[in-house]
Amino acid sequence: MYVHVPFCTKKCSYCAFNVSHNGLHLQGDYFKALGAEVLHYLTNGPFELRGVGFDTVYFGGGTPSLVDPSLIADFLASIPLAGGAEVSIEVNPESARRELFTSYVDSGVTRVSIGVQSFDDKVLCYYGRTHDAAGAERAIELAVETEGLSVGIDLVYGSEVEDDKSWSRTVLKTASLATGISHVSAYALGIEKRTKLHYDKAKSQSEDVLAERYLMADEAFEGCGLQNYEISNWACTDGRCRHNANYWSWGDYLGVGLGAHSHFGRSRWWNDPSLKGYIAAVKTQGTGFLAGEELVDSQVEAERLMLALRIQGGLSEKELKTWVSRTESEELLGLFEIVNGRASLKPRGRLLADGVFRALSA
Ligand SMILES: C[S@@+](CC[C@H](N)C(=O)[O-])C[C@H]1O[C@@H](n2cnc3c(N)ncnc32)[C@H](O)[C@@H]1O
Ligand code: SF4
Known part of the structure; x- marks a missing residue:
């Protein structure tokens, strides 16, 4: 199950994800709607699990670490989980606190994915991030020190303010932390429509430079025991993200929350993308369903x-x-x-x- 948590404090310059930066006061209503939507699917249609639980749950965003952790705990307590389920949550560095991580583990969370993006303050500033490199490192340390939590980080490379030295610093810093972190995602910067970078007519690096950056990262990560298992993802043997692996192997999944996508057999469907529209849709029809398609x-x-x-x-x-x-x-x-x-x-x-x-x- 994918759970979309759409709240952010501010929009990053590259981000085209479906987020709300002034809707956090609706978090209680939103989680009520999420609970109702899951219940609907468990009692109607393809996700009636008949005694089996979800094998993986992924809280993605937006910034799931912004919401009250008791909402995450109550949500997890209300859904059927398979034994040994993988439960992931995306965490922004500025949210990181020891008690937050402990409360996640107590609620059943097994892995966190920390949005580091870069260990260079100049690049972080260009991305409009609300943390610096030192803050990202502190967040990683706190997560790694939390028993029962597997820790991954996200990186983005290829902005116009990043040079070889800057990316090399980020890669080497990541490699030096590899005894604690078990997973790295590194994405080439995409300049997406309706983002600040797009309005500013920003450019990313040339394809050749992006290719060099990718190969530099691949060599360094492989060298410290993080093996590539998907184009943009590296992990130690037990660190692979089972949730994403299910997407890549064409598995079925239920997506709940605004704009979330689901897949079952040949059917694919997606939810209303607006916060108020989604909450209202769940009230009237039981789900946020907006439209779908059957694949040939x-x-x-x-x-x-x-x-x-x-x-x-x-x-x-x-x-x-x-x-x-x-x-x-x-x-x-x-x-x-x-x-x-x-x-x-x-x-x-x-x-x-x-x-x-x-x-x-x-
Ligand atoms: C759902 S997003 C954000 C999660 C979390 N709020 C954060 O900021 O870390 C997941 C990841 O997608 C990546 N991402 C988002 N937009 C991107 C873009 N335009 N180009 C490349 N990577 C992007 C970032 O690494 C980000 O951490
Ligand atoms: S990158 Fe993360 S924090 Fe920034 S706007 Fe997108 S979802 Fe929010």
Whole structure:
């Protein structure tokens, strides 16, 4: 289950996520609506779990760490969870407090994902973040010291104010913390519409520079025991995020909250994107449902391929050879490595993943 928590104190310059920066006073109503929506799905339709619980829950945002932790605790107490469930929550560094992390663990949370973005204050300022590098490091320390919590961080690279030295500092700092953190996500900066960076006509670095930054990160993370398992994600053996792995392997999931997306079999549907609209929709119809679609065979096949290319070992050797044989580009095979009959893009191949997908699915 994905739970969207849309509240933020201010909008970061790059962020196009669906968030509200003046709606925190509605957090109680919002969590009531979330509870009602889950109950609706548990008693109607595809997510009647019949005695089984959710295997993973992911509180994403927005800034879930802004809301009163008792709302997270009550929500988790009200839903069926499978034994050994993975429960993740996104935390912004400025929210980090020892008691917050302890209360999360007491409520059943097993991992936190801390939005560090960079260890360079100049870059953080450009992103409009409300924390500095020292604050991010303190947040990581507090989370790592909390027993029972697995800790991951998010990074973003490729802004125009970042040079090689700056990114190298962020990567080396991350590697030096790798005994405590078990997961890193590193995303190339996207200049999305309706963000401050887009209005300011900001540029990100060239594709060649982004590629160098990616390879620098990959080498450093692999060197300290964090293995790449999806294009933008590295983890130690037990640190992989099962929730996201389910998305990438075309699993079913229920998304609750405003704008959340769900997937079951061939159906996909999504919720009303506005805070008041979502709360009102749950009151009148039991869910925030706005619209949906049924996928046809060709869409399912293409999406499964696109996702399989992103993850390590996503295709069997036989599947890869079948896909490649439909093209006139046998040399594509050189971008992959095969281990135990499973195919993965090599680091340089990952840089070309979109092109490989287009070539295979043409
Ligand atoms: C839901 S967002 C934010 C979670 C949390 N509020 C935070 O700020 O850390 C999850 C992650 O997506 C990444 N992200 C968001 N917008 C991005 C963009 N335009 N380009 C690259 N990465 C982005 C950031 O690393 C962010 O931490
Ligand atoms: S990056 Fe995180 S804190 Fe910043 S606006 Fe987006 S969701 Fe909110």
